[in-house]
Amino acid sequence: AGDPASPVHRLDPRAKLLGLVAVTLVAVTTPLTAWPVFGVCLATLGVVAGVAHVAARDVWRRARFILPVVLLAAVFLPFARTGGAEYAFGPLTVHGEGLETFATVSLKATIGTLSAVLLGATTTFPQVLRGLEAMRTPRLLVMIAAFMYRYLFVIVEETGRMRAALAARAYRPRNALHAAALGRVATAMFMRTYSRGERVYQAMLARGYDGQMPQLTPLHLHRADALFVALVVVAIVPLRVAAEAGV
Numbered sequence: 128a129g130d131p132a133s134p135v136h137r138l139d140p141r142a143k144l145l146g147l148v149a150v151t152l153v154a155v156t157t158p159l160t161a162w163p164v165f166g167v168c169l170a171t172l173g174v175v176a177g178v179a180h181v182a183a184r185d186v187w188r189r190a191r192f193i194l195p196v197v198l199l200a201a202v203f204l205p206f207a208r209t210g211g212a213e214y215a216f217g218p219l220t221v222h223g224e225g226l227e228t229f230a231t232v233s234l235k236a237t238i239g240t241l242s243a244v245l246l247g248a249t250t251t252f253p254q255v256l257r258g259l260e261a262m263r264t265p266r267l268l269v270m271i272a273a274f275m276y277r278y279l280f281v282i283v284e285e286t287g288r289m290r291a292a293l294a295a296r297a298y299r300p301r302n303a304l305h306a307a308a309l310g311r312v313a314t315a316m317f318m319r320t321y322s323r324g325e326r327v328y329q330a331m332l333a334r335g336y337d338g339q340m341p342q343l344t345p346l347h348l349h350r351a352d353a354l355f356v357a358l359v360v361v362a363i364v365p366l367r368v369a370a371e372a373g374v
Contacts, residue, residue: 134351135179135249140258142352143250146359147175147242153367154238159227161370164363165234171362172241181248189244197236204229252276261346266338273340278324285316 129136135143150168157164176186205225212223246255253273260269289312300309 129176129182129185129248130180133179133249135175135355137351138249138355139346139348139352140250140254141262141346141348142355143246144255144258144262145356147246149356149359150363151239151242153363154235157231157235157367157370159231161366164366164370165231165238167363167366168238169234169241171359172238172245175245175249179245179249181245185248186241186244189247190240193240194237197240198233201229201232201236204232257342257346270338270340274324278320281323282316282320285320289316 150171154165154168176183205221205228206219207225214221214223214226250258253276256269256273256276259272260266293312298308300306
């Protein structure tokens with residue numbers, strides 16, 4: 128999403144990881160009612176999206192599956208938290224502290240979701256993995272994530288083939304008696320994907336795989352990467368410190 132030639136897209140993945148994770152951590156650790164901090168975090172993400180030319184509709188298309196779930200979990204907070212002013216809506220009573228907690232949790236969830244969306248919109252998943260590996264993330268975790276990402280598409284392809292085979296045999300599940308057939312299909316799909324994974328792993332070992340993927344173009348931090356991280360930190364950290372001090 129966005130413009131692949133934008134300055135944000137060209138940044139080192141480590142810089143984007145550090146900057147966007149910093150925004151998320153600041154938002155998550157900010158105390159209640161520190162509204163200026165949340166405003167600056169949202170503004171920072173807005174600037175990043177603008178520079179990367181990531182349209183609002185693209186952000187919404189990626190975030191719409193996550194935000195409703197989080198907001199649904201937080202919608203009960205105004206009724207669960209007591210304290211502060213009371214507002215009656217028929218048989219329901221909403222407390223002021225509950226509303227503040229709901230607003231704070233919603234903002235934190237929104238900022239965290241937008242940070243992840245912007246990272247995904249400006250950085251490919253393999254680049255994110257390379258950045259994590261360069262930041263000394265345990266290699267095993269990186270490789271598990273890499274293989275999970277790769278074989279997700281394999282499983283989708285196998286599922287498509289199995290569905291096509293079922294449709295060719297006029298299979299139409301109509302009641303619970305067909306559950307046994309679906310169970311056999313799921314078992315066959317698992318065995319096929321597991322067998323393919325074993326074959327691919329043996330082929331990788333035969334080609335010299337030692338637990339680390341070779342990199343054709345090593346990552347290099349440049350001045351623009353350091354400037355990006357510095358600008359993000361300068362924009363959000365002072366306000367966070369001031370909020371902690373009660374200024």
